[in-house]
Amino acid sequence: MQISLKAPTSPSRQKSAALVVLLTSDDLKKPCGDDALNELINRIHKRGDFEGKASQTFLLPLCDTLSAERLLLVGLGEAKLLDEKVFDKATTAMFKAIRQYKLGDAAILLNQSTLSEESQIRRLACGAETSNYQYTASLSKKPDPKLKKLVLLASANSANRKAMAQGQSIGRGINVARELGNLPGNYCTPTFLAKEAKALGRKSDKLKVSVLDEKKMRELGMGSFLSVTAGTDEPAKMIVMEYHGGKKSDKPRVLVGKGITFDSGGISIKPGAKMDEMKFDMCGAASVMGTMTAVTELELPINVVGIIAAAENLPSGRATKPGDVVTSMSGQTIEVLNTDAEGRLVLCDALTYAERFKPATVIDIATLTGACVVALGKHATGLYSNSDDFARQLIDAGERSGDRAWQMPLWDEYQNQLDSNFADIANIGGPEAGSVTAACFLARFTKNMTWAHLDIAGTAWLSAPKGATGRPVGLLMQYLLDCAN
Missing domain, CATH: 3.40.220.10 (Leucine Aminopeptidase, subunit E, domain 1)
Incomplete structure (x- = not known):
């Protein structure tokens, strides 16, 4: 426009x-x-x-x-x-x-x-x-x-021109996230997401895009990630977008997006009602793509890394079974009690991979739990962090952008719900505080980083009228603009 x-x-x-x-x-x-x-x-x-x-x-x-x-x-x-x-x-x-x-x-x-x-x-x-x-x-x-x-009808001074450019780029980034979220699962596959990322990389000489295939993931020991994709014919992809807008010595801000392009629940299969909406289970990845689109358009003077963990979760004879134990890239073993709690299984390996960039901060974005929808509805994104100062920055960015988040507890008292007799950790913590225990699971893989988790299960899409919202691109961009300033 x-x-x-x-x-x-x-x-x-x-x-x-x-x-x-x-x-x-x-x-x-x-x-x-x-x-x-x-x-x-x-x-x-x-x-x-x-x-x-x-x-x-x-x-x-x-x-x-x-x-x-x-x-x-x-x-x-x-x-x-x-x-x-x-x-x-x-x-x-x-x-x-x-x-x-x-x-x-x-x-x-x-x-x-x-x-x-x-x-x-x-x-x-x-x-x-x-x-x-x-x-x-x-x-x-x-x-x-x-x-x-x-x-x-306003003066064309430099401040107004800058505001206009920011608004347009953020709007386009939101639309990228909406479009990717709205695409059906047979259109938007992990391979499709990888191609979209490479196309974005060709538009900016500051953006380097690389894609890890399943062979490379296996070499890196990403057994948790690979356990999710075991039941599908679609190959999983780990997409890494490195934007270099700041000094080489500046630590990057890392965004990690859950990209389950269709989630049937695997062997722990979901009910049929509204299962079509599980094409939206990659909206975390879509928000990372939308944010990286806006960052590159605005040429922000900071370093940003976008990581997308893309896979399908389907049942087959090769699929991971409830009770199976897998080994994550961090070396921690995980008992998979429910294959429908798959987002945390791809994210934990992606978060471990993010450590190699020595990040200033890490934010993972995921349509992670129905429990978050019960807690906060469609209005606020659930926010968890191992740093209250970092959480306050993100909450403030959400308030100013109109893309609001609400901080939830990440207390040690919840951790024992993830105890397992057969592995270091179970991938679910029972019916109580499901969104909290999902965040507690991820916290075990982020102890060496300033980290926040955004559970966007309630905010990433609407059921009526059905469609992706593009959230939380607005919040993420406000935070990155604050970092750039």
Whole structure:
């Protein structure tokens, strides 16, 4: 999408399919500085058609006093209550109206109240990209017309241009994660993910991509990872993306994504209802791909490593059985009590592999447990960390990006639920605190690192309307932008 900045010298003379004005309810009591526009808004308000309530929209289809073909008013509520969350909800309603009226272009007059221009621009640019996303990969029907051009009526200074670039890149990264998540399992295989990563690598000379096959994993002793892929004909892949934007001596930030491109549960097979949604079990990997896309576009001055543990989990005569014991890359043995707790089995070897990069921090992202959905629903990602300071950084990044997380306990008292008579550790800890014990399992493989685990089982996709959300790309990018600054 083409997004540009233009000084708001005379909004009423701006030619476009629609002039969009963001207004608090307080703005309706004072002139906006453009006589023609101010008169029109006053008439609409006095008629009772628009009150500036949060997320309220009103479209005037014909407005002869403006150069724009239409006028779209968007309410932000009371100025004293306006914050980023209110703004995001209002602009979501705005883009919904733009889609509804099939507008090919629009010009947006920013609000002159408590939110900075930079914040509004970044959020609008991100929202424009994400609102334009349409899944079409396996559809024969042509997509609906999209918004192709957006003019933000604001000064084109360096800070605003930077905010616009960040917003667009983050939006595109979110869309990459959504697209990969939405692809059916017979399209998006581990091999497909590896090809997508290599294609991204060819776009940037700062990004080096390598792919470990099963033979190399076997040589490295990744018995835990390989136990998951044993029942499928699709070869597993460990995808490593090394972005070098900082100094060679700078320790990298490492992102590790669970990439189970379809999860049947293996021998511990899942119920048939909603099993189709297990194509979304690679949304952790998708978020790593989306984040690396945004990082390379913005050429952030830091070092970032993205690792994707990609595999299918299917039952067959070769599949791992409940009660089998496997040896991880770390040397720890694992009793596989439930083959549907497979995400932690691929992640533990990927986390051990991540140690070789001597990381500053490590974040793993995984649709790991249904228990997290029970605990937090679809609104917050479950956050676990062996460093409270690191956890607070990520929670703050989630709040500012609107991609929120909530810290959960990672106490030693939960660890004995993973005790096994036949191995160093069991891969499940019983029915109590399932999300916590899954994180405790991963914690045993991250003792030498500053580490956080994001359980996105509730936030990575929605069942109605069905589709991937692209989370937590927004949170991850805010954290990496903070590191870059």
